Amino acid sequence: MAAGVRAAARIVAERDGRGGTALPVLAGDGPLALRRTRSVGAEARVTVVGAMSAPLGGDRIGLDVAVGPGARLWVGSAAATIALPGRSAEPAHYDVRLTVGDGATLCWLPEPLISARGSDLRMTCRVELAPTARLLLREEQVLGRAGEPPGRLTTRLTVYRAGRPLLDQELGYGPGAPGWDGGAVFGGHRATGQLLLVDPAFEDRPVPVRPLGETAVLTPLAGPAALATAVAPDALRLRRLFDDVAGRDGPGWCEAVQGAAVGRMFTC
Incomplete structure (x- = not known):
């Protein structure tokens, strides 16, 4: 069997x-x-472009992003992953x-x-935040x-702030993951996700619990x-919901989002 692709990428952003x-x-x-794309104010922007079909069975892909003190970075992708x-029976890892x-x-x-x-x-996605770092994920x-x-x-x-756990969540879907499509989990829906905002300002102004329609909170x-x-x-419909959260609510309680979301892009 083919061993699969081994690939790694790294982005480092620093104040200039x-x-x-x-x-x-x-x-x-x-x-x-x-691909470096046009900067917006003090923020650098990078787009990840898929240069070949991946991830396939047996592939191992890694992406490392480091944002230095005071820097501002936006990372998106050109298309869905x-x-x-693949030819290998092994799972792919990203x-x-x-x-x-x-x-x-x-x-x-x-x-x-x-x-x-x-x-x-x-x-897997592991995030390590300094005490005054801000994140929109x-x-x-x-x-x-x-x-x-x-x-x-x-x-x-997994998200750590100042070395302490902030969020650790593992989810499994599809064959071999019991109950994932039941009424208590997906209930027939086929898209899921999360939008995470971290800002030191929340220490003084915590966000209240609020429903976002019938299937989001x-x-x-x-x-x-x-x-x-x-x-x-x-x-x-999933994207429209997250655009609403970032565009309508974000400016009121997180400086990391300035103004409403426009189309499929966020300004940080």
Whole structure:
């Protein structure tokens, strides 16, 4: 059997000494091509472009992002990531590590992950935040392409602030994950995700619990953070819900979001 692709990418953002953000390291290989896009104010922007089909069975892909003190970085992707079956029977692995320094801001806003039939993906995202770091993080998963059942998908998101756990969540969907499609979990929906906002300002102004329609809720975390979680019939409706949260609520309680969301983009 083929061993699968081994690929790694790294982004480093630092203050440039002129009130902006520089990108001294922007390196990717295999399926991870990194493209610098137009900066917005003091914020640098990077788009991840899929250079080949991935992740496939047996692939091991890693992406490391480090935002230095005082820097501001936005990272998105050019298109959805599709987990596909490969020639190897082994699961694919996609590991993301995000580090944000004091006074720095990271907007992590990739397009959705689609779990195609027959795929098996284990995905992790580990975030390490300095005490005064700010974070806007969006994760979206679509279970199966149109008219097909999903593959197997396991995701884990861990967030640490000042070395202490803020959020540790693992979810499993698809074949081999009992009960995932029941009424207490998905109830027939095929898109799910979360939007996480971390800002030291929440220490003085915590976010109240608030429903966001029938299948979503905004809740405070035990720290300066707020988490919106949702299920939806499709990716479009899921995105509209998260756009609403960031565009309408974000400016009122997080400096990391300035103004309303426009289309599919956020300004941080």
